[in-house]
Amino acid sequence: MRWTEPLPRALHPMAWWLWALGLATAVSRTTNPLLIAVLLAVVGYVVVARRGAAPWARAFPAYLLLALSVVAIRVVFNAVLGSVDEGHVLLTLPRVGLPDWAKGVSLGGPVTAEEVLAAAYDGLRLGALICCVGAANALANPKRALRSLPPALYEIGSAVVVAMTFAPQMVESVLRVRRARRLRGAPGKGLRAVRAIAIPVLEDALSRSLLLAAAMDSRGYGRTLDVPRRVRRTTSALVLAGLLALCLGLYGLLDGTAPRLLGVTALGVGLALSALGLGIAGRRVRRSTYRPDPWRPAEWAVAMCGVTSAAIMVAVGSYDPLLLHPSLDPLQWPDLPVLPLVAVLIGLLPAWLAPRPEPLLRRTHAMAVAA
């Protein structure tokens, strides 16, 4: 049987998020600059290969820039404020004397290669984490991602969507009123203009939100089944506690120094509580989803790539931590260990496993026939 390429479609946003979070977990385990560089290349390639034509898909370079500035800031701060004076001195900055109460902080002084490299490695790791999140944002439509939230969180999701459309309208409104200020002969700048601009803009925003609220109400938003207040409170408490435990657990897992048992338990408890709370809350909501994103083998494959990558790195990290953290004392050119490299390269597979994204403008039948 001949292999045919799957039809272009948007992958389920959750699959991209699982993939990205998997890679983020993986990269959080290492400070090896070579591994991190490979991971950045992997993420970048997948984004370029599988992003759509929509505006949010072009956001990735902005995340890259943000990551670069994180590295730069970290290196500069460490060089200026760093207190390690021994090692390979690269250059010596003039030292600034600080008063007694600021003891322990040193400004200036010798800058060592060890200190700069440590800062760079750490910054690079943080930057790579940012890029993973950026990749998920570029690959998955953020609004569709919100739509795939469990029904109980639907309200939060629609609030975010409304806020996202409201923000540009506010900006438009401010520009319009500022321009109108000139018509009254007053400048559009300065403290006195603030009131003249703020009041029409706020009035505009208020009347707009009232109109929107009326429109949403008229269109059936908020049709719920009646639930006793006690049940509502219990579910809220369950969800809140669950989310707290989830955060705790994730932190425990991501931070290598925290006790492993705590992380795993908290994560488990958190998941169970949230699932329970969301399940009960979701039952009172009557709503359906238009063209829901399907979860097919391609979604499984992409998500599993991220999970596998993370699992291998976590395993390697607990088995032989030195493999993932190149030595700074003595200074060494970092190795590229094989198994972690494989783990990172698994993250590249979605570039082929995921179906191509749909083009923004669908060709009409007539155009296809003409071509």
Add this chain to the structure above:
Amino acid sequence: MIRFEHVGVTYPEASFPVLRDIDLTLPEGELCLVLGRTGAGKSTLLGTINGLVPHFTGGTLSGRVLVDGRDTRTHPPRELADVVGVVGQDPLAGFVTDTVEEELAYGMEQLALPADVMRKRVEETLDLVGLADLRSRPLRDLSGGQQQRAAIGAVLTCHPRILVLDEPTSALDPTAAEEVLAAITRLVHDLGVTVVMAEHRLERVLQYADRVLFLPGDGTARSGLPVDMMTPDVPSPPVVQLGRLAGWHPLPLSVRDARRHAPALRERLGAKPQRATARPGPVRLRARDVTVRYGDVIAVRAVDLDLAGGQVCGLMGRNGAGKSSLLWSLQGAGRRTAGTVDVRGVDPAGQPAAAARALVGLVPQSAADLLYLETVAEELEQADRESGRPAGSASQLLDELLPALPRDVHPRDLSEGQRLALVLAIQLVAGPDVVLLDEPTRGLDYDAKSRLAGVLRDLAAKGHAVVVSTHDVEFVAASCDRVVVLADGEVVADGTTGEVVLSSPTFAPQVAKVLSPTPWLTVADVADALDLPRPA
């Protein structure tokens, strides 16, 4: 279908009810047109149909409204979403999602319809409102008419039996309004949807109405067949006024009805109309090569324009043809990429804001943007200070424009027409030679529009050069001496009102359509020729 049983509505802090003792039935499958002046309670009446009044707006409802057998007292708007679809004046303000397809599906998602039903209905509705090609486009990128059709489509997917429309065409140019009205009439004829619509622009909609519901303003309501309801106290379109003037029976409601009687009237009127067109005075504003460009979009393309004092000039064209951009760049507050403007020998764009406004005054489309103080009096005092005039100047101007406007009210609580007069007074106090108004007729009823036409004529008579951009052809026919038509940023027609509007099928007023080929423009002209009193 809709039953009002002794309905009354009183808003909190109001001394008298907006509606009182309304008792009538709107039958199924009819298009009911709601008429009334601004503030007569049209929006309130429409709001009671899906329970927005009083559930959302507050106030007290007495009596009851039954919609398809459901009592709105016990059913809030969301519980009526499957029976009543509501579309407002500004479609963009009611959009919840951001693409056409998602917006069409939103209501159905709230009703928890199964996915396959939703898919099918979205496709059907896209065809019904003619938006199939634009399904994945962002709603903000659509034209005004397309947005309004998307808003109608978005409520239609829930298969409501009643559609409530509050001034659906007031912001649209004539062609876009035709598109929307065609979609609405198709719903009434083919699907049997009951439509309740409020609209000020009667010349557009009266011919489609099966029933007219008139709110005289004292809280009561009268309803009946359109032809019976067109009594002199009810706002009526030019074609009805012409019929009344000429004594035609039955009264014509559409241009087509009226044309049957036209030959006799044309004979009576005889020769060509003598229209007193104001003679152009000295040129007040000379614009050369004005170009406005936003990135790749060229909004205004090398426009040359001379504005003479003593004349009212109408600026027409589709939504997005560059009318607003041109006005703003002439005033100097808006962007101008190239070209020069000359008023009293200087270019307003190079002047400080206060000096520019003494040369050219502009009333923007959203006039409320200029107002930020607590009362009308404070705004007027501030205007005197801003323009360095003696105290009371602005107040005196306002009295000339609109006598007896209370000074202690908040500007937000004024009606559309009152707010327009206030902003116009604020702009006039600086003493500009040129006065520009950007779409001032939006949301004005017949009375307010004829008052505005009078104000503009007076300004021109005092020697100002007045430019008014508008979609309202009847307003242009009644008030303008000259018309400039913009398309795609270029001037495509420029001449006296008669020359321009008579040669265009979209811009011709009703009287011209009825009496063509003789070039009559307004009922007032015809009345003058027949030596009859002009209709109020």
